[in-house]
Amino acid sequence: MTAIQPLADPSVVEAALDEGAHEQWRALEDEVAADPARLGRVFPAAARKTGRGPLPGADGVLLEDAVRVSLVRSAARSLDPEALLAELREVYRYGDSDEKRAVLHALNGADDELDGTDLLLDALRTNDTRLVAAAMGPHSDRLDADAWRQGVLKCLFTGVPVSSVTGLARRADRELAEMVQRYQREREAAGRDVPLDVQVVLDACAASPEQNRQKDS
Amino acid sequence: MRIFDPHIHMTSRTTDDYEAMHAAGVRALVEPAFWLGQPRTSVGSFTDYFDALVGWERFRAAQFGIAHHCTIALNPKEANDPRCAEVLDVLPRYLAKDGVVAVGEVGFDSMTVEEEKAFVRQLELAVEFELPAMVHTPHRDKEQGTRRTLELVTESGLAPGMVVVDHLNEVTVDQVDDAGCWMGFSIYPDTKMDEHRMVAILQRRGLDRVLVNSAADWGRSDPLKTAKTGAAMLEAGFSADDVDRVLWRNPIEFFGQSGRLLVDPDLTDDAGADADSSPDSSATFEGNSILRGSRD
Numbered sequence A: 001m002t003a004i005q006p007l008a009d010p011s012v013v014e015a016a017l018d019e020g021a022h023e024q025w026r027a028l029e030d031e032v033a034a035d036p037a038r039l040g041r042v043f044p045a046a047a048r049k050t051g052r053g054p055l056p057g058a059d060g061v062l063l064e065d066a067v068r069v070s071l072v073r074s075a076a077r078s079l080d081p082e083a084l085l086a087e088l089r090e091v092y093r094y095g096d097s098d099e100k101r102a103v104l105h106a107l108n109g110a111d112d113e114l115d116g117t118d119l120l121l122d123a124l125r126t127n128d129t130r131l132v133a134a135a136m137g138p139h140s141d142r143l144d145a146d147a148w149r150q151g152v153l154k155c156l157f158t159g160v161p162v163s164s165v166t167g168l169a170r171r172a173d174r175e176l177a178e179m180v181q182r183y184q185r186e187r188e189a190a191g192r193d194v195p196l197d198v199q200v201v202l203d204a205c206a207a208s209p210e211q212n213r214q215k216d217s
Numbered sequence B: 001m002r003i004f005d006p007h008i009h010m011t012s013r014t015t016d017d018y019e020a021m022h023a024a025g026v027r028a029l030v031e032p033a034f035w036l037g038q039p040r041t042s043v044g045s046f047t048d049y050f051d052a053l054v055g056w057e058r059f060r061a062a063q064f065g066i067a068h069h070c071t072i073a074l075n076p077k078e079a080n081d082p083r084c085a086e087v088l089d090v091l092p093r094y095l096a097k098d099g100v101v102a103v104g105e106v107g108f109d110s111m112t113v114e115e116e117k118a119f120v121r122q123l124e125l126a127v128e129f130e131l132p133a134m135v136h137t138p139h140r141d142k143e144q145g146t147r148r149t150l151e152l153v154t155e156s157g158l159a160p161g162m163v164v165v166d167h168l169n170e171v172t173v174d175q176v177d178d179a180g181c182w183m184g185f186s187i188y189p190d191t192k193m194d195e196h197r198m199v200a201i202l203q204r205r206g207l208d209r210v211l212v213n214s215a216a217d218w219g220r221s222d223p224l225k226t227a228k229t230g231a232a233m234l235e236a237g238f239s240a241d242d243v244d245r246v247l248w249r250n251p252i253e254f255f256g257q258s259g260r261l262l263v264d265p266d267l268t269d270d271a272g273a274d275a276d277s278s279p280d281s282s283a284t285f286e287g288n289s290i291l292r293g294s295r296d
């Protein structure tokens, strides 16, 4: 069994679904709980059977993401981390963008034994801002320093708010500051606006323990 | 004028096209899986393409306020290459996706045995997945190809109302009409079919079961042909409601049969042909209120 945190409180999801959709949701959860290998089968149809759109009462969460993460939770109850990861890789590989994003959200709520770094790196190679944002959530603690810094820079480039980056205050360091300053100089030299988030990242770099640790050494 | 282009290959088009389409009123489209101009040589080439249709291209369209749907199939031309035929085995995976509103483009290119085999198999998949089918008719010997197409549709058991036979002209329209299938017309900048001939066909046989598309792709084509056909209809005395019927409500009715649309069917004509309208995602459910589901 592997623990996955829900993306939204189940009662909030429930409140957003009408009776028919609620029944469908329960049926999908039961199906996956009985046979976790069904995850890839139920994932594509999950949104059209329940609903989609911003979830009232859960800031920034989409209903379809919350439902799909709940299905991963159901499957995870009878799978060890390795088996769950194998399922998630399959679902991600053959998923559309919504399904891929839901897998990333599930990883963000996964316990320490699960390592989906390869999926994060895949998402960070895309230019789909919804995937990039999800890939820089809590599971991005798994990324090594180089990949994580590139991820932050990609957020600045593609307009993903850095508020969605996990661990910015903790991991920002001198090297990230230098990368971001070079990016800033390039924008200024071209006479272009510098995104406000550039200063947010630079401030985080200046204040972070990483920065001070490097200075000391 | 709100427009749903039921057949356009956006993968081959630029962001300028997306902007111009949005300004002309296009708020939704269907991109059928088809030939890329350069023949594919492996199944992997298809799966990457299908992934783009349900992934990157959908995202790209959303940036311009356009809801992107697609159809998935092994196209007739490449059905002739044994290296590609195995793609039939991976289709079910994609036919299960949201926004996949039909099996297509299927049909005939050169009327070979291999083409017919793939066509029949994919009509079976349409029945199995309860999806409409989009059928391409050959550019050469169109009349004979259309006749054989309709025979196979009848044999498949797929309801005629679940089938659109595309790229029709004056010679092929009546047999498709009589069969009860939907009639697709691709309006090209050259002589194959233009907006004025389209208007004449609408005047003759009415607006029922007609889909008008630009079929724009990597060849010489015009992604605004839907809007231009709407203008030609108005000029010929059709009402704005008639135009809305052909360019919006008909495609919604046909593809709505899939249960997979990602656009609000009642989307209001927020901007019409207003060039100042700023692209946003208001055309889609994203960023909008919850769309309830519980269909299957």
Ligand SMILES: [Zn+2]
Pocket: B007, B009, B032, B034, B105, B215
């Ligand atoms: Zn086409």
